[in-house]
Amino acid sequence: MGTIERSIEVERPASDVWAMLEDVSQISSYSPSTVAVTEAPERLTAAGQQFRQTVMVLGRRFESRWTVTDIRPGRRVALEGTIGVGARYCLVEEVEPLGPERSRFSVQITFTMPLGVLGRIADALGAQRRAQREAEEVLTNVKARLEGENATASGTQR
Numbered sequence: 001m002g003t004i005e006r007s008i009e010v011e012r013p014a015s016d017v018w019a020m021l022e023d024v025s026q027i028s029s030y031s032p033s034t035v036a037v038t039e040a041p042e043r044l045t046a047a048g049q050q051f052r053q054t055v056m057v058l059g060r061r062f063e064s065r066w067t068v069t070d071i072r073p074g075r076r077v078a079l080e081g082t083i084g085v086g087a088r089y090c091l092v093e094e095v096e097p098l099g100p101e102r103s104r105f106s107v108q109i110t111f112t113m114p115l116g117v118l119g120r121i122a123d124a125l126g127a128q129r130r131a132q133r134e135a136e137e138v139l140t141n142v143k144a145r146l147e148g149e150n151a152t153a154s155g156t157q158r
Contacts, residue, residue: 006107011147030142051065076095
């Protein structure tokens with residue numbers, strides 16, 4: 001089992017960050033490995049909601065089914081899912097206001113790889129390093145997307 005924790009400060013209100021996170025149809029716009037999100041609710045609002053995510057890893061497509069296990073709208077969502085053959089993930093995304101126009105977006109990913117030969121192959125292929133890189137890219141892309149929208153709306157570039 002491994003755990004990845006990352007956070008980033010975003011120069012946007014927490015409500016703007018949350019609006020992006022609760023609309024899982026947007027995941028492919030900030031997650032480099034995500035090819036598609038299907039069977040998704042319009043917004044994440046309640047425990048038990050589910051969606052499918054298709055990711056591309058090492059040139060192969062994998063399907064994930066995610067289930068919301070806990071949600072505090074505007075603040076925190078916890079999801080559990082599987083990917084590939086036997087990998088299980090728990091993803092927690094949190095948004096913390098740091099002021100009227102600033103917030104912190106945090107991600108915690110806890111994962112369990114399959115046992116046996118599949119687990120050894122995933123380890124050899126650097127699954128944890130790839131997951132760490134993906135988490136960092138997601139945070140950076142959410143920040144850039146939100147702050148870019150802010151810059152466009154105000155007519156200035158950052």
